[in-house]
Amino acid sequence: xxxxxxxxxxxxxxxxxxxxxxxxxxxxxxxxxxxxxxxxxxxxxxxxxxxxxxxxxxxxxxxxxxxxxxxxxxxxxxxxxxxxxxxxxxxxxxxxxxxxxxxxxxxxxxxxxxxxxxxxxxxxxxxxxxxxxxxxxxxxxxxxxxxxxxxxxxxxxxxxxxxxxxxxxxxxxxxxxxxxxxxxxxxxxxxxxxxxxxxxxxxxxxxxxxxxxxxxxxxxxxxxxxxxxxxxxxxxxxxxxxxxxxxxxxxxxxxxxxxxxxxxxxxxxxxxxxxxxxxxx
Amino acid sequence: xxxxxxxxxxxxxxxxxxxxxxxxxxxxxxxxxxxxxxxxxxxxxxxxxxxxxxxxxxxxxxxxxxxxxxxxxxxxxxxxxxxxxxxxxxxxxxxxxxxxxxxxxxxxxxxxxxxxxxxxxxxxxxxxxxxxxxxxxxxxxxxxxxxxxxxxxxxxxxxxxxxxxxxxxxxxxxxxxxxxxxxxxxxxxxxxxxxxxxxxxxxxxxxxxxxxxxxxxxxxxxxxxxxxxxxxxxxxxxxxxxxxxxxxxxxxxxxxxxxxxxxxxxx
Amino acid sequence: xxxxxxxxxxxxxxxxxxxxxxxxxxxxxxxxxxxxxxxxxxxxxxxxxxxxxxxxxxxxxxxxxxxxxxxxxxxxxxxxxxxxxxxxxxxxxxxxxxxxxxxxxxxxxxxxxxxxxxxxxxxxxxxxxxxxxxxxxxxxxxxxxxxxxxxxxxxxxxxxxxxxxxxxxxxxxxxxxxxxxxxxxxxxxxxxxxxxxxxxxxxxxxxxxxxxxxxxxxxxxxxxxxxxxxxxxxxxxxxxxxxxxxxxxxxxxxxxxxxxxxxxxxxxxxxxxxxxxxxxxxxxxxxxxxxxxxxxxxx
Numbered sequence: 001x002x003x004x005x006x007x008x009x010x011x012x013x014x015x016x017x018x019x020x021x022x023x024x025x026x027x028x029x030x031x032x033x034x035x036x037x038x039x040x041x042x043x044x045x046x047x048x049x050x051x052x053x054x055x056x057x058x059x060x061x062x063x064x065x066x067x068x069x070x071x072x073x074x075x076x077x078x079x080x081x082x083x084x085x086x087x088x089x090x091x092x093x094x095x096x097x098x099x100x101x102x103x104x105x106x107x108x109x110x111x112x113x114x115x116x117x118x119x120x121x122x123x124x125x126x127x128x129x130x131x132x133x134x135x136x137x138x139x140x141x142x143x144x145x146x147x148x149x150x151x152x153x154x155x156x157x158x159x160x161x162x163x164x165x166x167x168x169x170x171x172x173x174x175x176x177x178x179x180x181x182x183x184x185x186x187x188x189x190x191x192x193x194x195x196x197x198x199x200x201x202x203x204x205x206x207x208x209x210x211x212x213x214x215x216x217x218x219x220x221x222x223x224x225x226x227x228x229x230x231x232x233x234x235x236x237x238x239x240x241x242x243x244x245x246x247x248x249x250x251x252x253x254x255x256x257x258x259x260x261x262x263x264x265x266x267x268x269x270x271x272x273x274x275x276x277x278x279x280x281x
Numbered sequence: 282x283x284x285x286x287x288x289x290x291x292x293x294x295x296x297x298x299x300x301x302x303x304x305x306x307x308x309x310x311x312x313x314x315x316x317x318x319x320x321x322x323x324x325x326x327x328x329x330x331x332x333x334x335x336x337x338x339x340x341x342x343x344x345x346x347x348x349x350x351x352x353x354x355x356x357x358x359x360x361x362x363x364x365x366x367x368x369x370x371x372x373x374x375x376x377x378x379x380x381x382x383x384x385x386x387x388x389x390x391x392x393x394x395x396x397x398x399x400x401x402x403x404x405x406x407x408x409x410x411x412x413x414x415x416x417x418x419x420x421x422x423x424x425x426x427x428x429x430x431x432x433x434x435x436x437x438x439x440x441x442x443x444x445x446x447x448x449x450x451x452x453x454x455x456x457x458x459x460x461x462x463x464x465x466x467x468x469x470x471x472x473x474x475x476x477x478x479x480x481x482x483x484x485x486x487x488x489x490x491x492x493x494x495x496x497x498x499x500x501x502x503x504x505x506x507x508x509x510x511x512x513x514x515x516x517x518x519x520x521x522x523x524x525x526x527x528x529x530x531x532x533x534x535x536x537x538x539x540x541x542x543x544x545x546x547x548x
Numbered sequence: 549x550x551x552x553x554x555x556x557x558x559x560x561x562x563x564x565x566x567x568x569x570x571x572x573x574x575x576x577x578x579x580x581x582x583x584x585x586x587x588x589x590x591x592x593x594x595x596x597x598x599x600x601x602x603x604x605x606x607x608x609x610x611x612x613x614x615x616x617x618x619x620x621x622x623x624x625x626x627x628x629x630x631x632x633x634x635x636x637x638x639x640x641x642x643x644x645x646x647x648x649x650x651x652x653x654x655x656x657x658x659x660x661x662x663x664x665x666x667x668x669x670x671x672x673x674x675x676x677x678x679x680x681x682x683x684x685x686x687x688x689x690x691x692x693x694x695x696x697x698x699x700x701x702x703x704x705x706x707x708x709x710x711x712x713x714x715x716x717x718x719x720x721x722x723x724x725x726x727x728x729x730x731x732x733x734x735x736x737x738x739x740x741x742x743x744x745x746x747x748x749x750x751x752x753x754x755x756x757x758x759x760x761x762x763x764x765x766x767x768x769x770x771x772x773x774x775x776x777x778x779x780x781x782x783x784x785x786x787x788x789x790x791x792x793x794x795x796x797x798x799x800x801x802x803x804x805x806x807x808x809x810x811x812x813x814x815x816x817x818x819x820x821x822x823x824x825x826x827x828x829x830x831x832x833x834x835x836x837x838x839x840x841x842x843x844x845x846x847x
Contacts, residue, residue, distance in 0.1 A: 084504075104291065116508045464630055
């Protein structure tokens with residue numbers, strides 16, 4: 001079994017009337033099966049409202065399934081009485097950089113997780129030092145988070161998660177509120193963590209450029225997983241992606257259009273280099 | 282404009298004051314406030330001024346920041362001074378109709394002005410050299426005995442530190458919302474009191490909604506980072522008195538002794 | 549309905565250690581009816597610039613003329629100016645406050661002195677022009693999706709009948725389909741109302757597809773002000789400023805370097821396709837046989 005596994009996972013949002021009776025249920029996650037191996041870089045794509053954020057909150061036991069089971073490192077989330085122990089294994093980074101930094105100084109924020117876990121003081125310092133180093137924010141350790149750029153704030157948030165030494169890190173649209181430079185910065189940090197620290201990464205996003213380096217891509221629509229495969233496999237299906245309100249990187253789209261016009265090049269071209277070598281043989 | 286408020290704002294620097302235990306600084310602030318009320322003569326105020334000046338110098342915080350906090354209380358200061366001047370009975374110095382300025386009034390006004398100013402600057406030194414987190418840690422530890430009578434000290438201090446972190450963010454947001462509504466023709470300046478209150482609705486509704494949203498997000502982020510109350514929680518920066526603190530307490534004791542001596546001797 | 553900026557400079561917290569020169573000696577002429585893009589990384593001064601255009605910020609020095617009149621002259625009616633120059637901020641959450649969509653959009657027109665009935669006429673027109681469905685007029689703005697909120701926010705400003713509409717990153721946070729829909733709608737508005745549109749964006753791809761004129765801000769200066777094609781020709785300098793040209797620009801340059809005679813100025817997928825097809829034809833490339841496919845005319 002992988003680090004994260006879901007079996008027939010379903011989740012309903014309940015709408016209550018004034019008397020507190022269930023008035024309406026809305027299915028946000030429907031019959032999802034996942035099996036994510038340790039060390040993988042997995043991307044979950046989907047338009048706004050596709051259920052991807054609801055799914056993400058299950059991966060960290062912030063939500064518990066209405067149906068089916070989700071295992072984090074072999075433990076089913078609905079069987080663990082102390083959920084915070086599971087949350088430490090699968091850390092979570094959220095979309096809004098301002099709303100997840102608790103500390104008023106960078107290093108104090110990074111230490112927040114270990115403090116909650118009851119890590120002894122000297123070890124907290126060690127973890128904080130290491131985590132800041134890993135995301136390249138050591139120089140800012142005494143700064144106030146309010147003075148940092150969006151990309152820097154997200155890197156602090158990632159360091160805060162890394163300080164809990166999770167096996168897996170779930171990022172729920174970490175770049176949606178950032179400018180292109182901030183986005184690059186955050187992605188670079190995430191990729192390095194995956195490659196150098198061997199941390200399992202689950203990246204939830206709707207930016208296509210961010211997933212071309214993933215090992216595996218899942219596409220969600222209406223709470224279901226509708227496509228899965230390598231980035232190349234996914235991106236060769238330009239028209240299907242469009243149906244799910246998504247698009248592909250411009251280079252992939254151009255290659256797709258050229259193919260439609262009768263040029264003999266392969267589908268699923270992801271980078272400029274690939275296109276150039278396909279056209280200039 | 283809103284961002285100018287410095288009260289409760291930390292100024293990062295590497296000074297002895299920054300390194301002191303927050304409890305020492307809390308005690309220090311208390312001692313200083315007491316001393317300002319003990320002193321009541323020129324030599325006394327000279328000692329207090331000297332002490333304050335020394336602290337500002339040691340703190341390595343630019344003097345400008347110290348005085349910024351005063352902006353917020355300028356109105357209160359003016360009112361206090363004016364009222365003291367005209368309402369204190371005594372030897373009349375100057376008269377206009379029923380308004381009389383007395384010698385005693387001027388003396389009292391000056392004293393009040395000095396006390397208020399020193400009070401604000403004194404507490405600014407503490408907030409500028411202490412991160413809100415350290416401050417709440419200090420308070421938490423100082424108030425820990427209250428835990429016995431079921432006061433949720435940890436929760437209160439956690440709330441305080443979160444509030445401090447979000448004040449600048451919400452101020453900035455207020456600024457943005459105001460601009461967005463002004464661009465739609467909203468008017469926050471003109472009209473009578475009732476109209477003004479009504480005109481605030483387009484500002485307050487988005488602000489409250491955003492604040493609730495942030496609270497919700499933050500609660501989730503804290504849970505995701507294993508927050509489960511104060512139980513079994515360790516601290517990254519546990520409060521520990523160091524040599525500096527012992528020295529500081531010594532200085533404070535000496536200073537307080539001087540203040541009491543001045544009062545007793547009537548200087 | 550032109551706006552003219554003459555030597556506009558803006559400094560935050562002048563005289564302190566926090567002093568920031570957000571704008572340095574900006575000279576711009578914004579005539580009627582253009583579709584203008586403004587691009588620059590965070591902190592380049594682009595937000596400060598657009599807030600000058602409707603008098604939300606007063607320049608430290610320099611003058612801003614609207615139809616030849618100084619908008620900071622003593623008697624100038626800046627409230628009236630703000631109805632002429634509409635500004636939609638990035639987050640719709642910062643302006644939506646009413647209990648239903650229609651009332652919210654009426655807020656602007658009613659501030660202009662219209663009655664509720666008159667305001668509703670304008671509101672309905674604006675909502676319709678941003679593609680917001682009538683069946684949702686009674687909904688609370690807070691239960692809408694991100695894209696719908698954005699539309700209501702734009703309608704809220706559009707209902708005031710501005711001659712110039714400024715949009716600060718209207719696509720932030722939207723998914724790809726939502727992004728394309730909003731931008732198409734804005735382009736449609738430009739045609740429909742004939743008003744000037746100023747679009748602030750982070751996305752070079754979006755800019756390349758829609759605007760006729762592009763202003764690039766860097767460190768408080770307007771470093772480029774030209775057609776998008778002319779600006780993207782400076783793609784190396786753009787990179788130096790932490791920006792980038794559209795991905796297509798890079799592809800075209802790379803292809804040219806590798807010997808394919810393509811048009812380096814192409815910036816959209818459509819243009820690139822045409823240019824590559826004709827280049828392949830010219831080279832008699834074995835990859836492409838025109839007669840099989842019916843040629844480049846099929847879109």
